[in-house]
Amino acid sequence: MITSPTNALHRHIALAGFMGAGKTTLGSDLALALGRSFVDVDAEVEREAGTSIAEIFAARGESEFRLLEERRIREALEACEPAVIALGGGALGAEATRKALRERALTILIEVDVDKAWRRVSGARNRPLAGDEASFRKLFAERLPVYRDCADAVCPDLEGAILAAGGVEVAPGALARLGELVPAEGNISLISDENVAGLYAAAAKEALGDRLVSTHVLPAGEDAKTFASFQRLLEDLPLERGDLIVALGGGCVTDVGGFAAATYMRGIAWASVPTSLVGQVDAGIGGKTAINIESGKNLVGAFHWPARVVIDPDLLATLPEQERREGMAELVKHGVLLGQPVWELPDAQMVRTSAAYKLRIVLRDPHEHGVRATLNLGHTFAHALEKAGAFGRPTHGEAVALGLVAALSISNERYGLDPAWLQAVEDVLAPQPVAVDRDLAWTALFRDKKVAGGRPRFVLMEAPGKPVWGVELAEDEARKALDSLIADS
Numbered sequence: 001m002i003t004s005p006t007n008a009l010h011r012h013i014a015l016a017g018f019m020g021a022g023k024t025t026l027g028s029d030l031a032l033a034l035g036r037s038f039v040d041v042d043a044e045v046e047r048e049a050g051t052s053i054a055e056i057f058a059a060r061g062e063s064e065f066r067l068l069e070e071r072r073i074r075e076a077l078e079a080c081e082p083a084v085i086a087l088g089g090g091a092l093g094a095e096a097t098r099k100a101l102r103e104r105a106l107t108i109l110i111e112v113d114v115d116k117a118w119r120r121v122s123g124a125r126n127r128p129l130a131g132d133e134a135s136f137r138k139l140f141a142e143r144l145p146v147y148r149d150c151a152d153a154v155c156p157d158l159e160g161a162i163l164a165a166g167g168v169e170v171a172p173g174a175l176a177r178l179g180e181l182v183p184a185e186g187n188i189s190l191i192s193d194e195n196v197a198g199l200y201a202a203a204a205k206e207a208l209g210d211r212l213v214s215t216h217v218l219p220a221g222e223d224a225k226t227f228a229s230f231q232r233l234l235e236d237l238p239l240e241r242g243d244l245i246v247a248l249g250g251g252c253v254t255d256v257g258g259f260a261a262a263t264y265m266r267g268i269a270w271a272s273v274p275t276s277l278v279g280q281v282d283a284g285i286g287g288k289t290a291i292n293i294e295s296g297k298n299l300v301g302a303f304h305w306p307a308r309v310v311i312d313p314d315l316l317a318t319l320p321e322q323e324r325r326e327g328m329a330e331l332v333k334h335g336v337l338l339g340q341p342v343w344e345l346p347d348a349q350m351v352r353t354s355a356a357y358k359l360r361i362v363l364r365d366p367h368e369h370g371v372r373a374t375l376n377l378g379h380t381f382a383h384a385l386e387k388a389g390a391f392g393r394p395t396h397g398e399a400v401a402l403g404l405v406a407a408l409s410i411s412n413e414r415y416g417l418d419p420a421w422l423q424a425v426e427d428v429l430a431p432q433p434v435a436v437d438r439d440l441a442w443t444a445l446f447r448d449k450k451v452a453g454g455r456p457r458f459v460l461m462e463a464p465g466k467p468v469w470g471v472e473l474a475e476d477e478a479r480k481a482l483d484s485l486i487a488d489s
């Protein structure tokens with residue numbers, strides 16, 4: 001039995017939709033964003049036939065065109081390397097194509113209303129089926145149910161397509177639809193923490209219905225990520241191989257819930273339902289899971305992509321202000337990397353854009369072999385400050401805010417990055433120098449790595465939206481930047 005795919009991590013992405021939906025433009029943008037190759041089936045058919053679609057229709061008839069189209073789609077789907085494939089508007093009419101798509105692709109329907117589609121294509125010479133408006137509208141009505149039936153996801157824009165490719169749903173009120181959003185098979189165990197459970201477990205339970213067989217409430221914060229807490233959770237889980245863990249909470253809950261899913265019975269599926277801002281734009285997305293052990297934070301973990309991520313920005317209403325600030329640091333980092341002031345957007349859109357940004361990077365590099373390193377912008381300095389700190393200060397968010405200041409100041413000096421970006425970081429995050437031991441911080445930043453035979457590598461910004469990674473800094477350059485982040489005690 002083939003169950004409906006929830007993401008395109010190891011699959012092709014097929015874009016379906018009526019003519020005029022914008023599949024070609026969106027498809028090539030999506031391929032670029034995800035670092036995949038792009039196959040435009042109509043263009044491939046024309047290339048193979050050596051003539052236009054209109055000519056093929058006129059000289060050989062539609063049925064001949066459909067055969068060429070079907071063959072091109074089959075070839076594209078048989079390629080091993082996952083690509084983005086823009087299907088022609090009538091391609092889903094063929095049963096063989098529908099079957100092949102179910103097996104090898106995540107099919108995303110690009111929605112367009114009939115009026116807009118007609119405005120876009122009427123009069124186009126190479127659209128043999130867009131001749132008269134009445135037939136166009138009739139064909140639209142006939143095809144729409146077929147598209148909807150075949151689509152694994154429906155979306156209107158590039159951001160939506162990226163989110164669908166990663167199996168991420170971002171929508172106010174999404175928690176109430178949790179039952180229909182998580183994979184359809186198997187029993188469910190819900191994992192949460194003592195704060196979030198009191199606020200949202202009842203709604204989650206109602207949405208999950210009678211598939212829910214157990215609920216596990218962990219301590220809040222990093223205490224959820226201890227080995228003891230993890231072990232207790234595993235001992236208590238009543239699940240089997242085909243079942244599902246749903247992790248509802250901040251980054252601590254999704255980290256431990258995801259790691260339990262990665263290891264329980266050698267790996268079961270899980271759904272991530274992040275409730276903090278850190279979780280919604282960062283921790284709950286991308287498949288990194290971990291617990292802490294005495295020798296270090298996040299030292300034991302696994303890459304285990306969630307079958308579904310359900311982000312309900314409405315849940316942020318109850319998040320304490322300090323926790324929101326923690327999340328804003330990661331969100332501002334995404335905005336700088338993207339070259340777009342996402343922090344100026346209304347909450348729900350801000351979360352959507354930031355989550356989509358993280359997702360597009362991690363979909364390109366799920367196991368952190370390359371471009372995912374750019375998400376460490378500001379983090380090399382931040383980790384050094386955290387290591388030199390004490391009693392939980394600076395917090396991770398405070399340290400990231402300071403790390404961004406250092407990275408952007410150096411980027412300004414080296415590459416002439418517009419100082420407005422540094423100013424924006426200062427305005428939004430208001431980072432304050434922290435009173436930590438300068439030498440300890442310097443050792444953590446530079447010396448430790450030099451002694452270990454390496455050199456610290458930094459992420460900088462050549463321009464807004466244009467990060468460079470693996471950059472080595474001169475010692476005095478790094479020291480000057482670090483010192484400026486530290487207050488005299």
Ligand SMILES: NC(=O)c1ccc[n+]([C@@H]2O[C@H](COP(=O)([O-])OP(=O)(O)OC[C@H]3O[C@@H](n4cnc5c(N)ncnc54)[C@H](O)[C@@H]3O)[C@@H](O)[C@H]2O)c1
Binds near residue numbers: 196290
């Ligand atoms: N896996 C990854 O890729 C990744 C990325 C970044 C961070 N992390 C991890 O995430 C953790 C930090 O995540 P965090 O900042 O979400 O911390 P957290 O999970 O401790 O949540 C912060 C606090 O907010 C509470 N909370 C969460 N959602 C709430 C809501 N909607 N309303 C009221 N209270 C709410 C929690 O109970 C907790 O007390 C760290 O352990 C970090 O290592 C993982």
